[in-house]
Amino acid sequence: MTAECPDASVATEDGEAERPARPDPSVLVPSLLAIDATGLMFWPPGKGLAGIPRVESFLINAALDDPDPGVEVVAFRPGQGRFRPLAPFEQDHVAAGEISSHRRKRWPGKRTALAQAFEAVRRHPWGKREADRHLAKTVTNGRKGIVYQATGLLIRICRLYQQARIWMGARPDAASQTAEAEPGLVLISHHILTQEDRSAVSGAAGRLAFLCHDLIPTLRPELLGASVGERRFGSYLEQLVRLGAPAFCASDAVGVTLTDHMRKAGIAAPVVYRFPMPSILHETASRMGATSRIETGEPFVIYCSTIEVRKNHILLARIWQQALEEGVKLPRLVCAGRWGWMIEPLRAFLKAHPELLQSITFTGLVSDEQLIQYYRSATFGVFPSHIEGWGYGASECLDFGVPVIVSTAPSLIEATGGLMPAIDSEDVQGWYAATRRMAEDHAWRSSLAERIAKQHRPTPASASWAAIKAGLHASVSRASNA
Template sequence: MTVERSDASVVTEDKEVTRPPRLAIDATGLMFWPPGEGLAGIPRVESFLINAALADPDPRVEVVAFRSGRFRPLAPFEQEHVATGEISPWRVKKWPGRRIALSEAFEAVRQYPWGKRDTDRHLARTVTNGRKGIGFQATRLLIFAYRLYRRVGLGLRLEAEPLAARAEPGPVLISHHILTSEDRSAVSGGAGDVAFLCHDLIPALRPDLLGAGTRETRFGSYLEHLVRSGAPAFCASDEVGATLTDHMRKAGIAAPVVYRFPMPSILHETASRAGKTSRIEVAEPFVLYCSTIEVRKNHILLARIWQQALDEGAKLPRLVCAGRWGWMIEPLRAFLKAHPKLLEQVTFTGLISDEELIRYYRSASFGVFPSHIEGWGFGASECLDFGIPVIVSTAPSLIEASGGLMPAIDSQDQQGWYAAIRKMAEDHAWRSSLVGRIAQNHRPTPATASWAAIKAGLQASASRRSRF
């Protein structure tokens, strides 16, 4: 007789025969992010998850990366690359030394001889503990030579050995990089059970706003493959969960299991630890838009509005656009070039630090977020975290991110946006009433609450799969 338990263990009348499965967070995507560079959007969320898992003392929780044909625990240099806070002492890994690391790299090649150049580079970094230089290059060539030798020994047969036989229990919450990678072996089913973060479906719904890169064009098919395989989805907004379900229904695919988790107030928590959340009064009022500058974010609408104000002789506060320059922004650049005086009223900060961004939130008069489509919209929820009102577009996820508390206007309605921005700037009583609404109805979401929801979802997923 067997009995199913909530911790996904299976017991007999005499004793437990299997251990609870691991709950793994994939750090592969963050390994491609340059060290020390500011994180935004998806990388910021993945960094939060990885560091929450590293700090969790629960021995079932792991942080892994997809290397050499399977999800493996992070190497020491990988931990150093992704860690931004405390790591549970038992989880800290030490470099075993060059000789042992090289032996382990050769064993990885023996098991996975069909790897590519990226695999060789990674294995070389494990041997040199992340260091680059002549030693790294020599090691990479040595590993590549051994890979060729293994392939010849196999008679040039590059078919993968069944990974399932040596895969560990899941589920693994895969990174966005794995979801959009050209190498589908990580989600083929052989590397173990997987779950995925569904940040949004923008590449499938609005490819015109993202360009035609390989990752974007394959996103929809990869997503459908995951859902067909039974992988559950983790969504930060109800809107994305509903959109995912509807998208699969239209594709003739059974609805996925969706776990909802609250988006953490990561920046506000950083500010709280530093004691920097109180309001800062500045001499010159300004309006803040925090977002990557790309076509989807609709910065050109704001540029036209501030130019309209100049043409009409109306006084608007300075517009500060905080964020890196992205893609498909040629029309915006052309508009700015055609209206050079506009840059006297609009500031593009480029990439800034968290400390600088916190200062902007603490001192802005109000925020704007006119994006055409979003999965969440950190810039909107962060305005509320810091107690400042924000005008958002009618994109459902933005209304959800701002709790339905803030004015919402269609992203194509320039006159509606112009009127709302002028009213927010000039009608102090209205703006104060929105500040009061935020104080009464909104609370920043602790990172611990988000991590608890993710972890509970992974446990539920493991338990559900163990029944089949």
């Protein structure tokens, strides 16, 4: 579901960005739409992004580049129980490129920033140490050191003073009663669904929408371990739907799964907006002028994903081991991605068959530039994951014209448009036969590449952002008319 994005502007508490005033008070102006950057704030700057962080980075940067004054980028402040606009140093942390002049915030300097921090303490005297650390960073513009530590101590003393006054019967400062502009609808990050502070999804933080990448923590918890955050995922998701939060799904399969899960839980189905997954890496390659094929001396197979039990790398290890035992020459397997969790069986298999490392390369985390080079020169791709919400590595193969074998997970078939061969993730022999055929049958491989060229087109990031933004506006309108 999508809707046209109405032209609108709203005033905000941020005085640094010029925003048009409402021309006629009788004209309804939609509430501010906000993209939550909380999750990306925990990602180290300069590190390669994959999967969910890559999608969230696309959303945040699309919002930072959007001149529409009705769009904001925020982060959740547990000490206040609210979403607040990013500070200048936070914008720099999450920005992948230039920030629109309409959105760019300027650091006001230590003196002004300190005064603003004290004002924030007066407004929210019961904030915790995490809130004080954040305020100290706003004063030092994200820099740490002696000044940061001294500022944090000063802010803490100010907070304790305010609390002591209240305990002694003094009224809170008038500033704490000042109304503050808040986002009308926040599209929350995945981090909010797995964090410890339930207030973020309680409804007290305002109206929320969520990206439903998948329901794997609820449907297949055995593939993710037993972290506290993942165990909370299902209950947080259900709480959001009960509150009427709309869901944004990149695949129809996930939308159907979400609706079915809520039905079984006795909860009314959420409004689901479908958006096309953006071809982020291909768009980066296009800007670099690096989308054409590169011929390499040695053929190889690409599998781009985090190395974890759900991604089923052990199936590929068994296939390449069987080929070695049968004297079959398969191309080198290149596994691009960082090492993740629950991979002890894979490590044990590799240790028991050390000769496999002659045929399989684990690259670790790679840069976008390196990954683009891999896609441009790969013979074909594989993606045998047990369950997916989308399967970026599979759709990226098609973006670069690379045939790929996928598992029969519905989202993977959807991500590849039903154009590629699909085999059950538990069918080792089926995968072995298809891998051999893809490696040996040049005509078949070429026919798949031709099918991609005729029927697949990369999705521009602008189209994805437009669909998401339209869905957010439609959700605001729906709530207004309810």
